[in-house]
Amino acid sequence: MISLLRKLRPQFWDHSEQAGGLFTHMFNFRQIWKLSISLMSAVTLLPLIIITLVDYNFTQRAIESDILMRTSRITSNAKRSLSFFLTERKYALDFLVHDNSFDSLNDEEHLADILENLQKGFGGGFEDLSVIDADGRQRTYVGPYNYRLEGRDYSKQPWFEKVVEKGMYISDVFMGFREIPHLVIAVKYQMPDGSFYVLRSSVNTSRLNDMLSKLEMSGKGEAFIINRQGILQTPTRYYGNMLEKTSLKIPAFSEKTEAAEKKDSSGMPLIISYAYIPDTPFILMVVKQKEELMKPWYQTRMELIGFLVFSITVILMVIFHVTTYMVNNLYIADQKRLMGLHEVEYASKMASIGRLAAGIAHEINNPLAIINEKAGLMKDLFTLKKEYADDPRLNNIIDSIISSVKRCAIITKRLLAFARHPDVHIQHIHIRELIREVLSFTGKEAEYRSICVELDIPEDVPRVESDRSKLQQIFLNLINNAFAAMDTEDCLRISSEQKDDSIIVRVSDSGCGIPPGDLNRVFEPFFSTKTKKGGTGLGLPITYNLVHEIGGNIEVQSTEGEGTTFSVTLPLTMKGKEENSP
Amino acid sequence: MKILLVDDEQELVSTLAERLEMRGFDAHWFTNGNAALQYAQKEKCDLAVLDVKMPKIGGLELQRQLAEMQPRMKFIFLTGHGSEEDYLAGTRKGHSYLIKPVDIGQLLAKINEFLR
Numbered sequence: 184m185i186s187l188l189r190k191l192r193p194q195f196w197d198h199s200e201q202a203g204g205l206f207t208h209m210f211n212f213r214q215i216w217k218l219s220i221s222l223m224s225a226v227t228l229l230p231l232i233i234i235t236l237v238d239y240n241f242t243q244r245a246i247e248s249d250i251l252m253r254t255s256r257i258t259s260n261a262k263r264s265l266s267f268f269l270t271e272r273k274y275a276l277d278f279l280v281h282d283n284s285f286d287s288l289n290d291e292e293h294l295a296d297i298l299e300n301l302q303k304g305f306g307g308g309f310e311d312l313s314v315i316d317a318d319g320r321q322r323t324y325v326g327p328y329n330y331r332l333e334g335r336d337y338s339k340q341p342w343f344e345k346v347v348e349k350g351m352y353i354s355d356v357f358m359g360f361r362e363i364p365h366l367v368i369a370v371k372y373q374m375p376d377g378s379f380y381v382l383r384s385s386v387n388t389s390r391l392n393d394m395l396s397k398l399e400m401s402g403k404g405e406a407f408i409i410n411r412q413g414i415l416q417t418p419t420r421y422y423g424n425m426l427e428k429t430s431l432k433i434p435a436f437s438e439k440t441e442a443a444e445k446k447d448s449s450g451m452p453l454i455i456s457y458a459y460i461p462d463t464p465f466i467l468m469v470v471k472q473k474e475e476l477m478k479p480w481y482q483t484r485m486e487l488i489g490f491l492v493f494s495i496t497v498i499l500m501v502i503f504h505v506t507t508y509m510v511n512n513l514y515i516a517d518q519k520r521l522m523g524l525h526e527v528e529y530a531s532k533m534a535s536i537g538r539l540a541a542g543i544a545h546e547i548n549n550p551l552a553i554i555n556e557k558a559g560l561m562k563d564l565f566t567l568k569k570e571y572a573d574d575p576r577l578n579n580i581i582d583s584i585i586s587s588v589k590r591c592a593i594i595t596k597r598l599l600a601f602a603r604h605p606d607v608h609i610q611h612i613h614i615r616e617l618i619r620e621v622l623s624f625t626g627k628e629a630e631y632r633s634i635c636v637e638l639d640i641p642e643d644v645p646r647v648e649s650d651r652s653k654l655q656q657i658f659l660n661l662i663n664n665a666f667a668a669m670d671t672e673d674c675l676r677i678s679s680e681q682k683d684d685s686i687i688v689r690v691s692d693s694g695c696g697i698p699p700g701d702l703n704r705v706f707e708p709f710f711s712t713k714t715k716k717g718g719t720g721l722g723l724p725i726t727y728n729l730v731h732e733i734g735g736n737i738e739v740q741s742t743e744g745e746g747t748t749f750s751v752t753l754p755l756t757m758k759g760k761e762e763n764s765p
Numbered sequence: 766m767k768i769l770l771v772d773d774e775q776e777l778v779s780t781l782a783e784r785l786e787m788r789g790f791d792a793h794w795f796t797n798g799n800a801a802l803q804y805a806q807k808e809k810c811d812l813a814v815l816d817v818k819m820p821k822i823g824g825l826e827l828q829r830q831l832a833e834m835q836p837r838m839k840f841i842f843l844t845g846h847g848s849e850e851d852y853l854a855g856t857r858k859g860h861s862y863l864i865k866p867v868d869i870g871q872l873l874a875k876i877n878e879f880l881r
Contacts, residue, residue, distance in 0.1 A: 552777050555866030556777050557780055559780070596864070
């Protein structure tokens with residue numbers, strides 16, 4: 184996991200500005216990256232999320248109000264049908280009492296004819312007919328329950344009291360004497376002599392049930408009737424038993440059809456629509472389960488959320504990759520720029536050192552030559568003159584002067600050789616001699632630190648067509664680099680191998696080695712493990728560039744704790760640069 | 766054997782001439798090219814030892830003029846640089862180069878080479 188993170192981590196992540204100064208904040212790549220990502224995410228995602236939320240709410244509300252409206256419409260239609268059904272029967276009875284005299288109604292045969300005609304004309308609904316006199320006593324009865332209802336006294340029954348009071352009456356559903364749920368429609372006829380009688384008919388509630396069950400319902404919806412006390416008048420599957428109190432709250436009175444969202448006793452959301460049926464004790468209830476109705480919306484909602492999540496993921500991924508790519512390119516460009524600056528600085532420093540060294544060497548060389556000649560002359564004089572020739576002390580002094588001059592001469596010669604030609608200049612170079620020359624500068628350090636140096640390049644190694652000063656710098660850098668990695672008693676080995684038309688020079692040390700993670704970064708500018716010890720992190724990158732400038736290649740192999748080998752491949756001939764060769 | 770020595774450093778050239786004289790050579794020294802040319806007009810010389818870098822007339826130019834006057838004259842150049850190109854350019858023309866400070870042994874060896 185951590186190694187994956189490390190692989191994904193962009194190059195600029197660990198960058199810290201070493202230079203400092205006025206515009207450092209412009210090169211805080213991590214900051215730039217974070218700022219770009221958050222700004223771009225905000226600008227793209229916020230409107231998307233806001234629009235989605237608004238649309239979500241709007242759609243949900245539209246669907247909910249649509250559900251309420253549809254439920255309300257069903258209720259309203261059902262109310263009209265129910266109301267019509269009951270009123271129609273009520274006025275049929277009213278018509279009968281006005282059309283027939285009390286006597287003719289009390290004629291059982293005639294009444295039976297009327298019932299038959301009613302049943303035919305109204306397609307059922309009228310179960311029976313009975314005529315009840317002002318005392319509440321049943322005078323005449325026609326219908327299927329003749330044997331049980333004959334001569335009944337209804338005077339104490341609540342419906343009788345109501346019909347006497349109001350003239351017309353529709354009762355609650357009740358079991359009555361017949362133990363079958365039914366309701367009673369009764370009309371009173373006021374006779375001219377002040378007396379009255381009542382025409383009563385039972386209506387089987389199965390007709391009402393039929394009407395309600397034929398309503399088209401969705402979402403486990405049910406239509407049923409309760410009376411004003413909340414007693415169920417028609418059967419229902421979910422909200423209580425017939426003729427018992429319903430589990431739902433009795434809705435408040437309203438003349439219009441109402442619809443609202445309520446919760447049942449278990450907290451389940453319900454869509455409840457109701458209507459008070461005028462001139463009856465009935466309340467029509469239409470109850471639907473909201474969850475069922477919303478199911479198609481939940482499906483759509485899942486798709487909407489899925490799409491949103493997908494979009495956000497894609498947008499974030501694109502933003503992340505594009506930003507990382509761009510900031511990384513910015514970083515690489517900046518590194519190249521810095522590298523270029525440092526390279527120019529380094530080159531000009533080398534050129535200055537070169538000029539300085541050459542100047543000093545040249546200036547010292549002349550007096551040195553004079554000292555050499557004078558000492559030589561003294562030696563000649565001593566050798567020629569008898570009195571001094573045998574004085575070993577004088578001869579030793581002169582020899583010592585001459586040998587010191589020779590040492591100085593070697594130093595000035597090296598300095599001059601090293602400092603010459605700052606620009607590209609192609610020569611045929613004996614690589615062994617060149618490395619020996621470079622080693623002569625570092626020889627003292629090796630001696631002091633007891634580092635053994637092994638030069639394993641054959642004398643007859645073919646000459647390389649290349650730029651001398653660049654080769655010197657390359658090997659000086661590699662040898663210094665090796666020295667920095669080594670401890671006392673470690674060994675530096677420089678060997679060569681000829682391969683086709685190139686020579687591979689290997690600079691191997693037995694030093695501390697490079698961790699595998701850092702191995703592919705050693706040629707990166709400013710990557711240094713010894714920054715605290717004065718390393719610039721530029722030695723190897725400059726070496727890398729120099730090797731490539733002269734058409735070569737450099738590779739590194741290392742085992743931590745065992746040592747490092749840099750392999751420099753040098754072409755024997757330089758392509759396209761022959762015109763410069765002497 | 767007459768040897769012409771030319772170098773702008775008087776101390777160097779005079780001492781070198783003295784050391785050659787001590788070894789039996791007829792050495793004449795000059796600190797500039799013009800004096801050497803004047804002398805060469807009158808006297809025939811076998812060998813000239815010339816510094817490459819001198820003011821006014823450089824060693825190579827002096828060699829050209831001297832060779833015109835005395836085509837049989839041999840030359841040895843002295844140089845402070847000892848650079849490879851100078852060496853290669855010089856040896857291609859058949860001249861000898863010695864790098865300053867000059868080892869008297871090397872110089873004598875060269876002279877003996879020409880004497881043979």
